[in-house]
Amino acid sequence: KYYTEEYRPQFHFSPEKNWMNDPNGMVYYEGEYHLFYQHNPHGTEWGPMYWGHAISKDMIEWEHRPIALEPDELGTIFSGSAVVDWNDTSGFFDGGHGLVAIFTHNGEGQKQSIAYSKDKGRTWEKYEGNPVIPSDPDIRDFRDPKVLWHDKTEKWVMALAAGKKIMFYGSDNLIDWEFLSEFGEGAGAQGGVWECPDLFELPIDGDPNNTKWVLQVDIGDGAIAGGSGAQYFIGEFDGTSFVSDDNPEDINWLDYGADFYAAQSFSDIPSEDGRRIMIAWMNNWLYANRIPTEEWRGAASFPRVIELKTSKKGDIKVFQKPIKELDTITKTELFKIENQVVKASDIPNILEDVEADVFQLTAEIVMEEPVNFGFKVRKSEEEGEETVIGYSHSEQELFVKRTQSDDDYFSPYFNGRHTVSIEDENIIKIHILVDKSSIEVFAQNGEFVITDLIFPSGKSKGLEFYVENGEVLINSLEIKSLQSIWK
Numbered sequence: 001k002y003y004t005e006e007y008r009p010q011f012h013f014s015p016e017k018n019w020m021n022d023p024n025g026m027v028y029y030e031g032e033y034h035l036f037y038q039h040n041p042h043g044t045e046w047g048p049m050y051w052g053h054a055i056s057k058d059m060i061e062w063e064h065r066p067i068a069l070e071p072d073e074l075g076t077i078f079s080g081s082a083v084v085d086w087n088d089t090s091g092f093f094d095g096g097h098g099l100v101a102i103f104t105h106n107g108e109g110q111k112q113s114i115a116y117s118k119d120k121g122r123t124w125e126k127y128e129g130n131p132v133i134p135s136d137p138d139i140r141d142f143r144d145p146k147v148l149w150h151d152k153t154e155k156w157v158m159a160l161a162a163g164k165k166i167m168f169y170g171s172d173n174l175i176d177w178e179f180l181s182e183f184g185e186g187a188g189a190q191g192g193v194w195e196c197p198d199l200f201e202l203p204i205d206g207d208p209n210n211t212k213w214v215l216q217v218d219i220g221d222g223a224i225a226g227g228s229g230a231q232y233f234i235g236e237f238d239g240t241s242f243v244s245d246d247n248p249e250d251i252n253w254l255d256y257g258a259d260f261y262a263a264q265s266f267s268d269i270p271s272e273d274g275r276r277i278m279i280a281w282m283n284n285w286l287y288a289n290r291i292p293t294e295e296w297r298g299a300a301s302f303p304r305v306i307e308l309k310t311s312k313k314g315d316i317k318v319f320q321k322p323i324k325e326l327d328t329i330t331k332t333e334l335f336k337i338e339n340q341v342v343k344a345s346d347i348p349n350i351l352e353d354v355e356a357d358v359f360q361l362t363a364e365i366v367m368e369e370p371v372n373f374g375f376k377v378r379k380s381e382e383e384g385e386e387t388v389i390g391y392s393h394s395e396q397e398l399f400v401k402r403t404q405s406d407d408d409y410f411s412p413y414f415n416g417r418h419t420v421s422i423e424d425e426n427i428i429k430i431h432i433l434v435d436k437s438s439i440e441v442f443a444q445n446g447e448f449v450i451t452d453l454i455f456p457s458g459k460s461k462g463l464e465f466y467v468e469n470g471e472v473l474i475n476s477l478e479i480k481s482l483q484s485i486w487k
């Protein structure tokens, strides 16, 4: 089925209709990627939560599936995760294996419950002994269980958001859970409640003998670009407690844009593949209920690979890049140059003749002198619209400016300029994904990322490359259209 509404993402997942927020239950099983998501099937605003469902063979093309989990007498179905119970630890699978979902029941208090599927995620049975972790009268925000199998201690571990902390629980069977420890007192960004944690181990610089654990924690308010956003901690996890290597005052943002929230990574990606792949809700609670779409509201970020690498400054950081499956929808080359000097005075701009609204742009640009430069995309003079992705040498920062990126004014929180500092560089490498209503910018091999929604008119398809005062050398610049995933 084609989806052709004005702002409908063409290569990002969105629900057929009605509201979507967090990705949930992301798991790979028997050749299929499952994406569940917070869904209100009754309208285009947040409301009673169900788990919507979609299945993909490649994380590119998604098939919309019927609702997986519905509210019941314990409450509505909030965020959570899913795992493959390979060894039937739960006893649900008659000695075989199957999928178990672990989620929050939001009713009288927030409690954690489970459900299982014996038919590759098509239908779900809630466990009759729910909840498996009762609510705690002292903790109002007590939710979003993310479960993983911890190899060394051979047990299931759950990371659970509790107020402004993460609590860890352990289990042998996904049913009986024991409290292990908590993390978070005074750590990282504390501007809002902590939500949607994730916990995983990654090699550093690809060395399987040298690993660290990443604890990803989203915060409901007070994130780097305002409102909700995703932070992470790097440290050790021994199966019981997480100890961060960061100084308590350090904050690591996963994304410097406004629209990357409730990020979650796939469970059970086969070890031959070995990637840690993350999807977030591309939105922000500041205005999520207002964004100007009609049939549906909310979309997923493009899946990204999360890696730990030593940065130029010598610290270990999360690096991100779009999954390589993107190549399968990368089509017509719209523009390509190499080794060309561009001066501020050059008229017309080199992208004058290019028209594109769904595309990727890759570039490597050398500053031989202090100079500010950038791209304008989804631009139309007639509509007075443009979204600027620029590097400011004077400010030593990369930015996305979306003050003229929307057709209709819908929220005072939307317009803005989102920045990340990139210092002491003379080459900027950039990979930009542009869709009907979003842009994702990966800079310096994915060390810095900015994800922002935009709502330009369908007519805004122009591009521009600008240089302010001086010149740059474009080592390479390539623009290719991306094909719709809906067919």
Ligand code: FRU
Pocket: 021, 022, 038, 049, 078, 079, 080, 104, 143, 144, 195, 196, 262
């Ligand atoms: C995050 C969140 C979760 C909660 C869900 C409810 O966006 O607030 O903490 O489980 O959304 O829809």
